[in-house]
Amino acid sequence: MDWTNEAIERLRALWAEGHSTAEIGRRMGISKNAVVGKAHRLSLPPRPSPIRRETTGEAAPRPQPVRAPRPAGMAPRLTLPTVAPPPAPVLTPVAAPAPVVRSFPRFSAARACCWPIGEPGQPGFRFCSADAIGGKPYCPEHAAVAYVKARDRREDAA
């Protein structure tokens, strides 16, 4: 590859536009290695790399998969698909203790609404237990509030 000023500029432009190295390579008719190599040499702003490579073949001291304590206020897991967390503090984002499903009677009421009522751990806490519908874990009323679009709860991370 003849790295003329034009070529370099083009590389810079495409790189800045956020194309993948392979894509840039395709557009310029060179390999992605050439692209990434040159980009690296030019000290172009690195993309978020999918990996973390060992700097040298030297000691990779990572035998301890230490679980860094997540900053307070940061949601831990919330892998719920489109389900909005119920109002009850059962799904408190910070601690995320045993989810609602636990401690719910698995027999006798296979389709009872498991919407939490009251404060977990406090006397009187119970689940709705009305008839759940459509394979959902909630009764119609609670399903209505549980399965909300869940589009909010974003952009607060920044």
Add this chain to the structure above:
DNA sequence: CCCTGATTCGC
């Protein structure tokens, strides 16, 4: 197996 980007190293 496809993708990604990063680093290495012979040229």
Add this chain to the structure above:
DNA sequence: GCGAATCAGG
């Protein structure tokens, strides 16, 4: 300086 080979994660 160059970039294929290789690595390493998704």
